[in-house]
Amino acid sequence: MIKQAQVVILGSGCAGLTAAIYTARANLSPVVLEGREAGGQLMWTTTVENFPGFPEGVLGPDLIDNMRKQAQKFGADTRFEHADSVDFSKRPFVIKTSEAEYHADSVIIATGATARTLGLHSEMHFMGSGVSTCATCDGAFYKDKVVAIVGGGDSAAEEATFLTRFAKKVYLIHRRDRLRASKIMADRLLANPKVIPVWNTGVEDVFGEEAPHRHVKGVRIKNLETGEVSELAVDGLFLAIGHKPNTEVFGDQLKKTEGGFLLTRSAMAWRGTATDPGWSESYSNYSTATSLEGIFACGDVVDTHYRQAITAAGTGCAAALDCEKWLESVHNDERIA
Numbered sequence: 115m116i117k118q119a120q121v122v123i124l125g126s127g128c129a130g131l132t133a134a135i136y137t138a139r140a141n142l143s144p145v146v147l148e149g150r151e152a153g154g155q156l157m158w159t160t161t162v163e164n165f166p167g168f169p170e171g172v173l174g175p176d177l178i179d180n181m182r183k184q185a186q187k188f189g190a191d192t193r194f195e196h197a198d199s200v201d202f203s204k205r206p207f208v209i210k211t212s213e214a215e216y217h218a219d220s221v222i223i224a225t226g227a228t229a230r231t232l233g234l235h236s237e238m239h240f241m242g243s244g245v246s247t248c249a250t251c252d253g254a255f256y257k258d259k260v261v262a263i264v265g266g267g268d269s270a271a272e273e274a275t276f277l278t279r280f281a282k283k284v285y286l287i288h289r290r291d292r293l294r295a296s297k298i299m300a301d302r303l304l305a306n307p308k309v310i311p312v313w314n315t316g317v318e319d320v321f322g323e324e325a326p327h328r329h330v331k332g333v334r335i336k337n338l339e340t341g342e343v344s345e346l347a348v349d350g351l352f353l354a355i356g357h358k359p360n361t362e363v364f365g366d367q368l369k370k371t372e373g374g375f376l377l378t379r380s381a382m383a384w385r386g387t388a389t390d391p392g393w394s395e396s397y398s399n400y401s402t403a404t405s406l407e408g409i410f411a412c413g414d415v416v417d418t419h420y421r422q423a424i425t426a427a428g429t430g431c432a433a434a435l436d437c438e439k440w441l442e443s444v445h446n447d448e449r450i451a
């Protein structure tokens with residue numbers, strides 16, 4: 115089956131669904147391919163306390179459900195399909211799923227990123243109930259508690275420092291005997307009396323209890339030099355071992371960073387407006403345009419820095435507005451020609 119669409123949105127996390135709300139309200143009848151993880155990363159969490167508009171917090175899956183309903187209300191066609199292959203070499207762009215072939219005038223990519231995990235069954239069991247991949251999101255739940263963080267790079271150092279604002283003790287578990295983080299960050303972190311480094315060590319298991327609600331009690335760790343196995347009593351485990359963007363399906367059709375995140379063009383380059391490159395006038399130098407005309411990207415798939423639900427939603431809005439403007443200019447050009 116071939117289906118024509120003005121806009122196909124890949125992904126149904128905060129970015130994709132926000133783009134869907136905006137493009138649907140602009141009468142572009144977007145088709146949203148939700149992918150294998152319908153709802154995206156927020157489906158893994160319980161209470162989201164930092165999304166504006168919810169003073170009591172909101173459950174991640176409820177927030178997503180509401181966004182989807184809001185998009186559907188304005189006419190978004192949301193489908194539980196995954197883009198298996200894409201051909202962006204000419205317009206209309208072709209996207210194939212196991213159910214259909216979509217021919218799209220434009221595409222908004224919101225395929226997100228997946229936090230790297232240790233590969234343990236137990237960490238997935240406790241994900242969102244004591245195991246977290248986002249200290250900024252969940253650190254505040256650990257006031258005066260004991261936590262461990264795994265990782266040794268800049269983001270691990272940054273997240274561990276952040277956790278010391280809440281937790282009374284932060285075990286920093288790293289496979290080597292020193293951090294990969296920049297010296298200034300590593301020095302600052304290790305000087306903090308709340309931080310206890312656990313060098314040359316890997317996490318073998320996470321354990322906890324199911325009642326009265328699922329929660330973590332500790333981690334089993336192994337010293338990689340001596341082979342000694344021991345337990346650390348902790349209330350939470352944070353993973354800070356990197357993120358993998360979901361961009362394999364695009365092959366080399368779009369420009370990416372070395373880590374595989376999609377690159378978007380500066381607005382100066384895309385819109386042809388000239389400002390001093392050293393300064394950004396409001397959002398005048400930000401765009402969601404990728405290296406191919408008519409294809410836009412938003413959310414964690416382009417974000418190596420903020421990775422928050424609200425920033426994903428914000429750039430989802432920006433992608434919808436960029437896409438809408440672009441479609442309008444293409445249609446105007448066609449009318450003139």
Ligand SMILES: Cc1cc2nc3c(=O)[nH]c(=O)nc-3n(C[C@H](O)[C@H](O)[C@H](O)COP(=O)(O)OP(=O)(O)OC[C@H]3O[C@@H](n4cnc5c(N)ncnc54)[C@H](O)[C@@H]3O)c2cc1C
Nearest residue numbers: 125126127128129149151154155197225226251413414423
């Ligand atoms: C456990 C956890 C807790 C978190 N808590 C918070 C919090 O409290 N506050 C906060 O601000 N942030 C939180 N975050 C971060 C937040 O969830 C992310 O920043 C946000 O979800 C990113 O949204 P996104 O739409 O860019 O991508 P994602 O949420 O990653 O969604 C990506 C979407 O793309 C789809 N997809 C992937 N490949 C394809 C394909 N080939 N075809 C079609 N679709 C595809 C997936 O199915 C998915 O629907 C948390 C993250 C995690 C993991």
